Amino acid sequence: MLVGDGHLSEFRAVDWRDGKVILLDQTRLPHEESYLEINDWREVAEAIRSMRVRGAPAIGIAAAYAMALAAADSRDVFAAADELAGTRPTAVNLFWAIERMKRAASEAEPGQLAQRLLQEANAIAAEQDAADHTIGELGAELLPDDCRVLTHCNAGGLATYSFGTALGVIKAAHRQGKQLFVWVDETRPLLQGARLTAWELEREGVPMALITDNMAGHLISTGQVDAVITGADRIAANGDTANKIGTYGLAVLANRHRIPFYIAAPLSTVDLSIPDGRSIPIEEREPDEVKSLGGKQITGDKVAARNFAFDVTPAELISAIISEKGIIRQPLEAGMRKLAMEDDGR
């Protein structure tokens, strides 16, 4: 793959080449680094549903490129938009990107639709990449020189485009020469920590250790964690934040032990249309993801299981949100409205 700023460790989770969407198949990592070349927008929708591409910003970019594919193939881009919007319910970046692409489609000159949509999708991707690097630089300032950070799920380049949000902060601090050590939650059921975050940090050369999700309490209570950083799938107007299941428990532990809990996310993750976390739809996925691990069934056939994919962390437990427009501190609601207004006015 082409490399963003020449750093050896870089990759692209989503890309466009020769009229096709290129997806790094995240279900096959870390054992296999294989790329899907897709020329049918419906296959992109299926890749989002089956989490071959996942992460709030990355599924937004993938959906944008899927609409560009639909336009190139002379399909109804608004019908494609509707189906793409039905793939996953929680991450708002998906709907944000689709709305932006629909606006671009509405405004396109006759005969220019395909070109205009590709241009818009490229812009969304480029803006996300720039946002990641800015989030990384801003967030790195929050980390002391010698710092043990705990992260959950994967808010890396695999979840955004190439650099990452929570992992962008970690990568930026590491590249600045700070002594970082990362505790990587494995993140059941789909093991995004064990499979994806460990893979990204290993490429980057950041010292780390993998743990099971239930070990965080022991590490935090025995003084072995200095900060927790995660990404976000949707941030309500009051700062309540939906993120991968398990995030809430980490925020509660960080609060109890007075260590900072940071959310790193682009402003496209903020949803000012909903007042608080109770209005965020929480995806529930197939029980089989819980009943098996790495493709192997771990419980009895008849055992019932539930599979909530996200939880909501109330604003009061969030020390700061690291966005590409600045660090939003408490009270989060006022800070977000200010930045969102500046963003609209640019």
Add this chain to the structure above:
Amino acid sequence: MLVGDGHLSEFRAVDWRDGKVILLDQTRLPHEESYLEINDWREVAEAIRSMRVRGAPAIGIAAAYAMALAAADSRDVFAAADELAGTRPTAVNLFWAIERMKRAASEAEPGQLAQRLLQEANAIAAEQDAADHTIGELGAELLPDDCRVLTHCNAGGLATYSFGTALGVIKAAHRQGKQLFVWVDETRPLLQGARLTAWELEREGVPMALITDNMAGHLISTGQVDAVITGADRIAANGDTANKIGTYGLAVLANRHRIPFYIAAPLSTVDLSIPDGRSIPIEEREPDEVKSLGGKQITGDKVAARNFAFDVTPAELISAIISEKGIIRQPLEAGMRKLAMEDDGR
């Protein structure tokens, strides 16, 4: 297997038959219900180390029967005791049972050692079985008629002898006709919840759903859990309690959302010789248990992992300890000393 009180669902995790120790091999559950027949005490030690038998009371009983085997085989029972004590560090029931067996060995009449040690091991097992049922009856009174309970790891008959402590409470309430629903934490890395607790509750016919450990926060914060009950591996004099990794995080969540957090454990789990949880040794096991499952690796080869097997829940977060001598409420320290003294004086 012989059945304790004629209930169809019963089994024995540890037993003695025809001069052999019989262990239900817990590493093969739920897919296979197979029993190890062991006539060498060193193989019992290895079965404890490799967690073919696990759970604080059950490893105490297994070690006791191992010493009975050593005596029957004319081996040095005190040397066997030393090696058995080195198998696992955290659960105090192991050391408690070994000390009790050493005392019995010291007091045995000449020529009666083997018989005396078998008698003592049988007594430890029988007392545990009685304790489980008493704990079940006492604990069931704490659960309302319509109750959603969350449990972690396996504090069932597989962890004790046949009935269980935390699961004993659940089984007793269910047999009384209470409407119970159990959320079963899968309990990574070795999945005692998914493999063992789900198996026990299914045999018992208790409605339940398996979840990943990181889903508890979502369920508790959205009002879907009425009580949390776990077992214990060691309870310090002040009530601080070591139990399976992840227990502490549940206690913190229960406390934040004002639902009761109960520990169900026999008095043999109480260690009055240590003042608080900081003195409880926390076992760290092989990283491969985190990096793989059933021989299948879930992360990159070179990824480092840590594997803390237990954590400590401070006394202040424990609503009550359910023991076979009564329910110990806050302040736990005074209540435990009183019951322990009564126990010694019987």
